[in-house]
Amino acid sequence: MVDTLGVAVVGFGWMGRVHTQAYARVRHHYPRLAVRPEPVTVADEVPGRAEEAAAQFGFASTSRDWREVAADPRVEAVSITAPNFLHREIGVAMAEAGKHLWIEKPVGLSSEDARAVADAVAKAGVQGAVGFNYRNAPAVEAARDLIASGEIGTVTHVRFRLFSDYAAHPEGALTWRYERERGGSGVLGDLASHGADLARFLLGDIASLAADTAVFVPERARPVGATAGHSRASGGEPGPVENEDYVNCLLRFASGARGVLEACRVSVGEQNNYGFEVHGTKGAVFWDFRRMNELGVSRGTSYQDQPVSTVYVGPGAGEFGAFQPGAANAMGYDDLKVIEAHRFLRSVAEGVPHGATLADAVAAAAVLDAMVRSAADGTWVTVEGAS
Numbered sequence: 001m002v003d004t005l006g007v008a009v010v011g012f013g014w015m016g017r018v019h020t021q022a023y024a025r026v027r028h029h030y031p032r033l034a035v036r037p038e039p040v041t042v043a044d045e046v047p048g049r050a051e052e053a054a055a056q057f058g059f060a061s062t063s064r065d066w067r068e069v070a071a072d073p074r075v076e077a078v079s080i081t082a083p084n085f086l087h088r089e090i091g092v093a094m095a096e097a098g099k100h101l102w103i104e105k106p107v108g109l110s111s112e113d114a115r116a117v118a119d120a121v122a123k124a125g126v127q128g129a130v131g132f133n134y135r136n137a138p139a140v141e142a143a144r145d146l147i148a149s150g151e152i153g154t155v156t157h158v159r160f161r162l163f164s165d166y167a168a169h170p171e172g173a174l175t176w177r178y179e180r181e182r183g184g185s186g187v188l189g190d191l192a193s194h195g196a197d198l199a200r201f202l203l204g205d206i207a208s209l210a211a212d213t214a215v216f217v218p219e220r221a222r223p224v225g226a227t228a229g230h231s232r233a234s235g236g237e238p239g240p241v242e243n244e245d246y247v248n249c250l251l252r253f254a255s256g257a258r259g260v261l262e263a264c265r266v267s268v269g270e271q272n273n274y275g276f277e278v279h280g281t282k283g284a285v286f287w288d289f290r291r292m293n294e295l296g297v298s299r300g301t302s303y304q305d306q307p308v309s310t311v312y313v314g315p316g317a318g319e320f321g322a323f324q325p326g327a328a329n330a331m332g333y334d335d336l337k338v339i340e341a342h343r344f345l346r347s348v349a350e351g352v353p354h355g356a357t358l359a360d361a362v363a364a365a366a367v368l369d370a371m372v373r374s375a376a377d378g379t380w381v382t383v384e385g386a387s
């Protein structure tokens with residue numbers, strides 16, 4: 001007999017939908033999961049949005065106020081998929097109400113916010129999972145294993161890139177993402193946070209860094225109605241973009257490896273060009289999100305002119321086997337969220353964390369805070385809490 005677990009979603013935009021779909025699919029891929037998520041309630045401040053979600057996904061009730069979710073005894077676990085400025089307040093309140101939480105990155109506006117949620121989760125003794133989905137890609141897990149095995153030698157230098165055009169259109173609406181008060185940082189929290197998590201996941205702590213940031217689209221039109229995701233606006237009042245479109249950052253890892261992390265949200269011609277290149281003394285490994293199930297691997301003893309092979313990951317690499325029976329059957333972005341849902345629900349069922357936790361969110365946020373300090377001062381800075 002499998003126990004049901006009452007789940008709620010707060011903020012039904014892009015991520016709210018993806019979390020909800022992941023709850024619906026998780027037992028299709030993980031039939032032995034010890035709990036069955038039951039969609040209890042969904043909250044969104046936009047009139048009608050929660051009702052639409054309930055009609056499509058079977059939530060038993062709806063609300064426009066997340067506080068009703070916190071007070072609802074049927075809710076045992078909650079997805080916090082609202083904008084960044086609400087993460088701290090909602091995250092702390094949900095933990096204090098005894099709800100397990102699956103919260104989207106970057107977890108608030110700063111490392112202070114991430115730490116507040118982490119502390120509340122620890123104090124309440126609930127589980128806290130974080131939406132660092134790219135580390136769930138089976139090929140990324142395979143790359144991590146390859147690096148740890150020493151097959152590419154000692155890691156010398158790495159590059160992480162996160163280029164996107166989602167904010168490149170001049171008519172892209174001035175949503176919460178571009179405001180300091182509601183979005184916090186710009187591309188730092190949005191994309192570089194994923195890069196910081198991937199870097200730590202593959203290579204360990206970043207000890208110090210030097211960053212440079214820029215705003216390339218300084219003004220946008222305010223939205224004239226409700227927005228979700230990356231909406232367009234034309235005819236709205238123009239307003240200033242308050243946070244950075246671009247970051248370029250030099251990294252020094254605690255291991256001694258050197259690296260570069262570059263992220264941009266206004267790169268025309270780039271659609272989800274996210275990936276990494278990890279170089280070692282004997283080989284290298286390459287990953288591109290757009291070819292998510294492949295790795296480029298160079299290994300051997302040639303050093304010079306050593307070929308790079310394409311490896312299609314298959315069952316045995318991370319969670320691949322829960323989705324496809326053989327290599328080169330493609331998995332997609334939403335599957336990474338199903339893996340995340342599984343890890344979250346397994347953490348709840350077993351009382352021990354699986355997957356990215358709030359400690360990872362605090363660590364990634366400390367890297368972003370260091371980038372902000374470095375960009376302001378024009379100097380190398382130490383990352384707080386790095387070992």
Ligand SMILES: NC(=O)c1ccc[n+]([C@@H]2O[C@H](COP(=O)([O-])OP(=O)(O)OC[C@H]3O[C@@H](n4cnc5c(N)ncnc54)[C@H](O)[C@@H]3O)[C@@H](O)[C@H]2O)c1
Pocket residue numbers: 010011012013014015016043044045046049064065066081082083084086104105106107131132133189190227228229230
């Ligand atoms: N892991 C990833 O790959 C990934 C991708 C995109 C976004 N995100 C993160 O997910 C979060 C949400 O991003 P999104 O793209 O889904 O944004 P979005 O704008 O599409 O959705 C946010 C939703 O929250 C709702 N909302 C706003 N205020 C609310 C309130 N007070 N109470 C309830 N609902 C409220 C909005 O009406 C909207 O429906 C952000 O923190 C973002 O950084 C993560």
